[in-house]
Amino acid sequence: MADRSPTGRPQRVSMADVARRAGVSSQTVSRVSNGHPGVVDTTREQVLAAMRELGYRPNSAARALRSGRFRTIGVILFSLSSTGNVRTLDAIATSAAAEGYAITVIPVEAPTQDGVNGAFTRMGELAVDAVILLMEVHLLDAASILLPTDVPVVVADSDAGDRYPVVDTDQAAGSRTAVQHLLGLGHRTVVHLAGPSESFAAQRREDAWRRTLREAGREVPPVYRGDWSAASGYEVGQEIARTDATAVFAANDQMALGLIRALAEAGREVPQDVSVVGFDDVPDAVAFRPPLTTVHQDFAEVGRRCVAGVLRQMADHTIPHGRTLVATRLVERASTAAP
Amino acid sequence: MADRSPTGRPQRVSMADVARRAGVSSQTVSRVSNGHPGVVDTTREQVLAAMRELGYRPNSAARALRSGRFRTIGVILFSLSSTGNVRTLDAIATSAAAEGYAITVIPVEAPTQDGVNGAFTRMGELAVDAVILLMEVHLLDAASILLPTDVPVVVADSDAGDRYPVVDTDQAAGSRTAVQHLLGLGHRTVVHLAGPSESFAAQRREDAWRRTLREAGREVPPVYRGDWSAASGYEVGQEIARTDATAVFAANDQMALGLIRALAEAGREVPQDVSVVGFDDVPDAVAFRPPLTTVHQDFAEVGRRCVAGVLRQMADHTIPHGRTLVATRLVERASTAAP
DNA sequence: ACGCACGATGTTGACGTGAACATCCCCGTG
DNA sequence: CACGGGGATGTTCACGTCAACATCGTGCGT
Incomplete structure (x- = not known):
């Protein structure tokens, strides 16, 4: 006792x-x-x-009252079930801790207008000095009227127009590298297994895939679309397995996982019959069967820059605009080969 | 602009x-x-x-100063890269939000004594009404002297002795079900691919596996040990593939993923030659090749009970002791079969 | 030896909120 | 018609901290 x-x-x-x-x-x-x-x-x-x-x-309340600073940064995000969000959050928390800041997490239950508004209202009453947004553009647009005007904001992984500074992975360059890698191996064209159309990241990856094919003068096959989950990758993969595709660029690793299973079940082995490239480089990607060639995202760097962004705003009382892009790199493993 | x-x-x-x-x-x-x-x-x-x-x-600072309440719960955890932690955190955040509480995340960079002490010191200065710990027992033990004494604490996924109330998945029952399922299919015995020995959850799963085999009068094969990662599952899986094992109980799904790949590469197909059961039921488990039979953890319930636990302490000013166990259930998919 | 300057410490008040208590006014009742 | 009661609103103060200013004392220079 x-x-x-x-x-x-x-x-x-x-x-x-x-x-x-x-x-x-x-x-x-x-x-x-x-x-x-x-x-x-x-x-x-x-x-x-x-x-x-x-x-x-x-007593931090008294301290905050006196100083007007909470030494806390709020992070608003849709869900902790998406790998990218979680890894970015992890990086943000680590960077913030290094600067002596704590992180308050505000999950938005549903990706609805009400859900977002609720989170912003709660955030408004919250003890935070700054806000980092991990969410999609259209919901931000609709909700932004409620964003407290006296708090620095940085948007990650989305498009804030010119209202707020944005930190993002260089989706376009990453996708281009992936497609070029497949074309370089000799594939005639590359099929794309895209993410959900509401996702800004998914859109950018898809656009870059299309543009790269066009620039190379290749045929642009129809887009297949999943919802980021491995299950959706499997489902859509069954369709892809019925085509004569020899190279697929999946918009994330989880869908690539499902896709590979669908292909294998249809008797089309990876990489002998079909090459697959993913996006994210999740820790498990090295253990996929076969180990996945994928585009590595530097989440740690994204987190660092988000934190640096809000801290700078706090120090300067200025609102910088524009987009910071974080580089990606292609990690070649065993899921790609010449056709 | x-x-x-x-x-x-x-x-x-x-x-x-x-x-x-x-x-x-x-x-x-x-x-x-x-x-x-x-x-x-x-x-x-x-x-x-x-x-x-x-x-x-x-102004929440003034409010907190006046009322002595921040309406914030702190969560201390080692890393956001472990699936279980993240899912529990997600559930905690959701439950807390429903009660009008925000969540402050305190990541502990390194699982060292210094790292933990740092987190607790910071937490001490932090604006939180209660603390939920997501971490392993031995580090808690060493660091607990620094835990503020006037703040309610609940420990998840660990063993706090009788110092703090504990909420945990019923690791023992889950493991027992997994092993019994394999024995029920006709396997002579079951090999265990355990988690790291520092992990309390890993210990409990291992203990339950051993006890279940003993109770069934079966031979207890030597333990194989990974570090939760898919990569470690692959590595250790290569050893297991050289044995005549027909059934493996992996302590988590990620290691099961690596294990299956190692078995496949050694020409031993799952489930025809070897049956595999995982633990966690990660969202991707359904898309593994083959879809993984695994023990489903109810993280949402764990999160709810953690939040309920600290809220009750705040209301009562009492420190309840003892352990709350959250039930698991076996999800049968396609990675197990009769030998 | 005197005074001044500077370093160490003390005193006062304000930050924004909300509980406790005070006041005011209206309406009903004897 | 006077008085009491109760509901609506106002006033005061303390929460814990820290900046600004006040004070005290010591040592050094002339």
């Missing part, structure tokens, strides 16, 4: 308590607490000792 | 501003803001109008 304060509500130790114990004024405690200079070593020691004895922890 | 306040630092609207505009006292604004009764409709309307015109948003 734990021996904790049995009274239930423990009243917190304040600066005044520490000051009394140490025999100094609370201002001196404040100075010690914030590492200000101008406190004699012996005094500082007394104060630190009193803090330790009393278990003093600064 | 956005037309936002060009002065840089925008001074926020306070209750006093709204009160002046509406021609009432700030206390009346407070009452309207908090939905208190005893405000006449016409007055309420005036206040709401003034709030709208001025774009008033309550």
Whole structure:
């Protein structure tokens, strides 16, 4: 049985308590607490000792009230079930922690107008100094009227027009590399297994695929479309397996996983009969059967730049515009070969 | 170009501003803001109008300072790269949002003592009313001295002794079901591809596997061990492929993925030659080749109970002890068959 | 030896909110 | 018609911190 304060509500130790114990004024405690200079070593020691004895922890509410800063960044996102979002979030949290900022996560349950509005309303009441948005453009558009106007914003993985700065993976360059890799192996053309049409990332990948084929003077086959999930990749893959496609560029690794299974079940082996390239480079991609050739996204860099973006806005009180693109690179494994 | 306040630092609207505009006292604004009764409709309307015109948003720092509550729950976890953690976090965030609580994520960079201490120190200064821990037991043990004593804590997915209440998936029952399923199909015994030995979940799954075999009077083969990753599953799977094992229980789905590839490459097809059961039921499991039979974890329920647990502690000022187990269920797909 | 300057510490007040208490006014009742 | 009661609204104050200013004392220069 734990021996904790049995009274239930423990009243917190304040600066005044520490000051009394140490025999100094609370201002001196404040100075010690914030590492200000101008406190004699012996005094500082007394104060630190009193803090330790009393278990003093600064009250962040009072601090925030006084300073107007919470040292917290809010992240609004649709769901934590998408790999990309999670990895970006992870990177954001790590970068923010390095800067002494905490991350508050606001999940938007449903990708509906109401859901987004709800999240923004909650965010408005929230204790955050800045907001990072991980979501699709059209919902942002409709909801942006509710974005608090006095809070820096950075948008990741979407298109904010010129309203907010955007940090994004270079979807176009990544897709181009993937398609060119397949063409370079000798494939006549490349089929695309696209993501959902509401997704901005999916659109950009699809556009780049089409443009690359056109520029190479190749035939542009009809688009197949999934919803990012491996299950949808499998389903759509069954259709693709019935065509004479020899190379497929899947808009993400999960769909590539489902696609490969569909192809295998139809007797078309990867990469002997069909080459497949994915996008994301999820950690498991190396363990797929066969190990997946895919476009690696640098989520850590995206996260770093998002955090740097809002911090800069906080420091400058300016609103930078424009798009920051983070480079990708093709990771060649065993799912591609000459036709 | 956005037309936002060009002065840089925008001074926020306070209750006093709204009160002046509406021609009432700030206390009346407070009452309207908090939905208190005893405000006449016409007055309420005036206040709401003034709030709208001025774009008033309550200052959460002042609110928190006054009320002593942040309406925020902190979640400490090692990394967002583990599927289980992320899904639990997602569930926690959703449940918390439903209760009007926000989630602050504190990632612990390295699973070292310093890393953990850093997180706790930061957490101590953080604006949270409660803490949910998603981490392994031994690190918690070493670090717990730094846990603020006046904050409710719930531990998920670990073992807190009797110090804190624990919410966990019923690892033992899930593993037992998996092993029994394989034995029921006629396999003589079951090989276990365990998780890392530091992991509490991995230990429990391994223990249950061993106990189930013993109880059934079967031979207990040596344990193979991975680190949760698909890559490690592949590596260890190559060893397993050289044995005469006919049934493998993998401690998670990702390792099962790697294992299946290793078996296939060694010419041993799943499920014809070897049956494989996973643990987690990740969304992709249905798209594995073959679709994976696995133990489904109810992360949503774990998240709900974690949140309910800390909220109850906040309400009661009591520290409940003991372990809450969340049931699992076996999802039979195509990776298991009679030997 | 005197005074001044500067370094160490103390005092005061304000940040925005909301509980507790005070006041005011209207209406009903004796 | 006076008075009491109760509902609506206003006033005061404290929450914990920290910046700005005030004060105190010591040491150094002349």
